[in-house]
Amino acid sequence: MENVNIIEKNDDSVEKLLSKTAKSLKQKYERRRIVNERLLRKKTPLQRTFMIIGDVLCALMVIVAGVVCLSGLNSRIQKVCPTFAGYTTMVVKTGSMVASGFNVGDPLVVKSVDTHTLHEHDMIAFYTYPEDYKSFDVDMCIRVKESDIPNTYFTTSFASIFGIQPKAIAKAAKSGAKLVFHHIREIYEDETGTRWFKTYGSSNKIDDSWYISENMVVGKYVDNSSSGTIAQIIQATNSRFGFLILLIPVAMLAAVIILESMKNVQLAKLELDCVEEKRKITDPICVKNNVGFNMDSKTKFKILAQADTSNYNEYISLLWRKGQTPENIRKYYIKKDILLGYNRKMVELNRECENMFKAGDKPAKIAKYYHEQKAFYEAEQQKRAKELRSY
Secondary structure (H helix, E strand, O other), X not given: OOOOOOOOOOOOHHHHHHHHXXXXXXXXXXXXXXXXXXXXXXXXXXXXXXXHHHHHXXXXXXXXXXXXXXXXXXXXXXXXXXXEOOEEEEEOOOOOOHHHOOOOOOEEEEEOEOHHHOXXXXXXXXXXXXXXXXXXXXXXXXEOOHXXXXXXXXXXXXXXXXXXXXXXXXXXXXXXXXXXXXXXXXXXXXXXXXXXXXXXXOOOOOOOOOEEEHHHEEEEEOOOOOHHHHHHHHHHXXXXXXXXXXXXXHHHHHHHHHHHHHHHHHHHHHHXXXXXXXXXXXXXXXXXXXXXXXXXXXXXXXXXHHOOHHHHHHHHXXXXXXXXXXXXXXHHHHHHHHHHHHHHHHHHHHHHHHHHXXXXXXXXXXXXXXXXXXXXXXXXXXXXXXXXXXX
């Protein structure tokens, strides 16, 4: 055995592998922490203002698009002309109003109106529904004087914003009643207070044969330069192509809300798993979803308390921005030390009192000493707690 050389070799490959893995994980967490800090970095007042304005504009656009989509959908269901916020668009189908400047194919807009404010010669859109006027008797009505009619008053109800027409008009439209755009010739009122209108087409030689009740009036003509543009917009948004274009942002918003809700549920589940120690805050999925930054302070303290001493700094880097122990943690431990110190002194005081009793001191003396010392310890504790709050 004298000629045999024994060579001892230390195998440190496992330690090197562990060290390499730990370094790689640390770099990954550090990169993720930097990304999180950029996302959570405090915005300047100007940046916050632009973000708020952008969010408000986006929300308004989506709300308007949603309302227009619902309005168009409701118009299709009720089989009425496209209506939005009390405005109804239609297209001239005949030449009965050429003398008033309306040719066949011209788009126009009418707005819902208080029918008791309509005047003679006003231009209105209405449905000719025989079931509404077949039993009407003009001889039983009183003709309304022009001087008794107030100025025109347009109205917009909550239902009309979504294109919901009154039941009488919806019923007439579904029955196939014709939508007509004519002038008012005469106005009558029956014993129930309902207004009736005799109408005429400006290019027709004779007046219309019917009397239209106020229940069939869709609206009064909007005579301004923008009426044609409004009509084209409403018609475009209620076409199939326009409806799909408006539906896209609404669908996108719904998808974003659903995905955000799913993400919030996932974050809540991951946070609960961390609190219940089913999963560690250093798990890749927790780091990826930034679970630590989203926790409240109380939960963060609980997670930190569960961490091993060797992982203390790593946990802090995943729980707080910049990877630094925040001031509230320092206060937490100072407060903990104050409470522990007070408890230790109270235990020692109890032992002193026990020894005094064994030594034969009177109970009154022991009680006095106990209360004096306890009051002193409590005052000292309150003083330190007050100093802690003033930090």
